[in-house]
Amino acid sequence: MTDKNTPLWEVFIRTRNGMAHRHVGSVHAADATMALQNARDVYTRRGEGLSVWVVRSSEITASDPSEKGMMFEPADSKIYRHPTFYDVPDDVGHM
Amino acid sequence: MYTQALNTREAAAPEDPEREARFQARIDAEEKIEPNDWMPEAYRRTLIRQIAQHAHSEIVGMLPEGNWITRAPSLKRKAALLAKVQDEGGHGLYLYAAAETLGVSREELVALLLSGKQKYSSIFNYPTLTWADIGVIGWLVDGAAIMNQIPLCRCSYGPYARAMIRICKEESFHQRQGYEIMVTLARGTPEQKAMAQDALNRWWWPALMMFGPPDGDSQHTDTAMRWRIKRFTNDELRQKFVDATVPQAHHIGLTIPDDKLTFNDTTGHWEFGAIDWAEFKNVIAGNGPCNKQRLKQRNASHDAGAWVREAALAYAEKRRRREAAGRLVAAE
Numbered sequence: 319m320t321d322k323n324t325p326l327w328e329v330f331i332r333t334r335n336g337m338a339h340r341h342v343g344s345v346h347a348a349d350a351t352m353a354l355q356n357a358r359d360v361y362t363r364r365g366e367g368l369s370v371w372v373v374r375s376s377e378i379t380a381s382d383p384s385e386k387g388m389m390f391e392p393a394d395s396k397i398y399r400h401p402t403f404y405d406v407p408d409d410v411g412h413m
Numbered sequence: 414m415y416t417q418a419l420n421t422r423e424a425a426a427p428e429d430p431e432r433e434a435r436f437q438a439r440i441d442a443e444e445k446i447e448p449n450d451w452m453p454e455a456y457r458r459t460l461i462r463q464i465a466q467h468a469h470s471e472i473v474g475m476l477p478e479g480n481w482i483t484r485a486p487s488l489k490r491k492a493a494l495l496a497k498v499q500d501e502g503g504h505g506l507y508l509y510a511a512a513e514t515l516g517v518s519r520e521e522l523v524a525l526l527l528s529g530k531q532k533y534s535s536i537f538n539y540p541t542l543t544w545a546d547i548g549v550i551g552w553l554v555d556g557a558a559i560m561n562q563i564p565l566c567r568c569s570y571g572p573y574a575r576a577m578i579r580i581c582k583e584e585s586f587h588q589r590q591g592y593e594i595m596v597t598l599a600r601g602t603p604e605q606k607a608m609a610q611d612a613l614n615r616w617w618w619p620a621l622m623m624f625g626p627p628d629g630d631s632q633h634t635d636t637a638m639r640w641r642i643k644r645f646t647n648d649e650l651r652q653k654f655v656d657a658t659v660p661q662a663h664h665i666g667l668t669i670p671d672d673k674l675t676f677n678d679t680t681g682h683w684e685f686g687a688i689d690w691a692e693f694k695n696v697i698a699g700n701g702p703c704n705k706q707r708l709k710q711r712n713a714s715h716d717a718g719a720w721v722r723e724a725a726l727a728y729a730e731k732r733r734r735r736e737a738a739g740r741l742v743a744a745e
Contacts, residue, residue: 323520324722326513343576344510346519348725349732360506363499364583383449 326375327353329360331367339371347372428453440641445571448514456640459633460570461515462531463642468508469526470534473707475501477541478550486544493590494547500587504580511572527712535693536623538701545598545605545612551591553613553620553658559584560654561624569641592661599665606666613662614670621685622693624651630690652682659683 324346330339342361347353353372362370381389397403406413433453439446446452475498482498485491509519525531536554541547562584565577598609625631625647637643645653659676662669673686695701 323518324726326519343507344513345506348722349729352725359499360503363496363503380449383447384451 324348327357327372328375328378329353329357330371330373331357331361332369333367335368339369342366344375345372437639440569440639443641444569445574446569447571455636457515459637459640459642460573461512461517464508464512464515464573465517465522465525466531466533468505468512468522469531470537471501471505471508472526473533473537473711474554475505476707476710477537477539477703478547480541481544481547484544485547490594497551497587497590500583504583507576507579508573511570511576514572523715527708527715529699529708532697534623535696535701536619537707538696538704539616539619540703542615543608543612545595545608546616548591548594548598548609549612549616551587551589552595552661553591553616554623555584555587555591556658557620557623557654559588560650560657564644564650565642567641567644573642595667596665599667609665610667613667617670618688618692619696621651621655621688622690622696624648624654626690626693627688655683655685656681 325348326344326346327350328344329342331342332339345353345356345360347356350372354370357370357372361367432451436446436452436456446456478494478498478501482491482494485494509522512522513519522531526533541550559581562577562581566574566581568574568577595609595613598605600606628634628646628648631647634643634646638646659669659674669685671686673684675684676682677684696704699705
């Protein structure tokens with residue numbers, strides 16, 4: 319029997335040219351080559367992709383959802399980062 | 414993110430009514446719960462059990478159909494069946510990955526199936542005796558699965574809901590290929606039509622049992638509804654399935670094996686006879702026609718593949734060591 323767990327990989331697929339790779343799920347595989355092959359078999363049986371990335375799950379650093387308030391506060395408190403914050407005279411037209 | 418590595422599972426977290434209330438408020442607001450979010454232990458346990466048993470069902474479901482791959486009547490049917498069985502394997506893998514986000518490993522989940530500690534859908538403990546069974550499985554079994562699964566696409570747990578969306582897209586092909594087999598047999602020779610009717614007779618009642626015990630006896634329904642893991646009761650889904658399927662049977666001249674079946678003009682529903690719940694309980698308890706055979710076959714395949722898993726890991730480890738040694742030499 320295998321004692322060691324087979325590593326987990328996150329799978330990202332580019333569905334069409336011009337689109338970014340997008341996370342679709344995960345697979346288990348002993349190495350990167352097999353992870354790519356598994357990802358192809360599991361996630362692209364119906365022409366879902368043009369390109370696949372696999373990344374060892376343990377290599378991902380993620381933010382903690384319970385600290386999202388503190389993490390994203392700077393983005394919420396700076397309304398002057400949005401174009402609608404600024405008044406432009408109506409007769410200038412679309413800007 | 415489908416990463417078990419990131420899931421730090423709080424060991425026996427004490428009950429926390431305040432957090433639970435906040436959690437329920439998020440659910441009531443139709444917010445999705447994601448892997449690293451706080452959740453009550455009972456929610457986590459319920460989901461692990463449900464998703465794992467769903468995954469096991471997909472994996473064991475490959476066995477009755479795999480039985481007919483080498484005996485399919487034409488190359489077209491064989492290619493379609495092969496693709497369908499491969500899809501079932503894929504569905505099992507999406508679902509295991511979703512369960513793993515709750516902090517349980519793939520190896521633990523597989524062990525629970527192999528030891529018989531966790532169940533799979535009782536339907537797969539019936540044998541596939543003729544080619545028509547393959548038609549009926551696609552039409553009825555996958556049809557019933559779709560009824561069950563469409564509401565799960567809106568389930569409160571994000572990874573489960575996303576896996577279900579992929580699965581539902583693919584199930585539609587399964588159901589149509591099954592019904593097409595039935596249409597072909599029903600329009601064929603008298604012997605072929607009789608074969609189709611015989612398969613329907615054997616699978617109809619087990620298919621109705623797939624929706625689980627009647628609402629009065631279902632232990633998990635209330636909590637599952639409150640947590641939006643479930644959105645319809647077993648009986649509601651069963652009725653939907655009967656209403657959708659009866660006209661499909663009549664369309665191809667097959668008879669539903671139920672002399673109590675009548676259409677109620679007032680409600681617009683098909684009313685059906687009593688289900689033999691003793692049979693259902695007996696199959697769940699492990700005494701169906703194929704329970705032992707299915708688990709034996711699953712265990713044999715798992716054991717026979719052990720050397721492949723070990724060799725793959727050993728090879729990856731060797732490559733890693735060689736690469737590390739190469740880097741040392743280059744650095745000198």
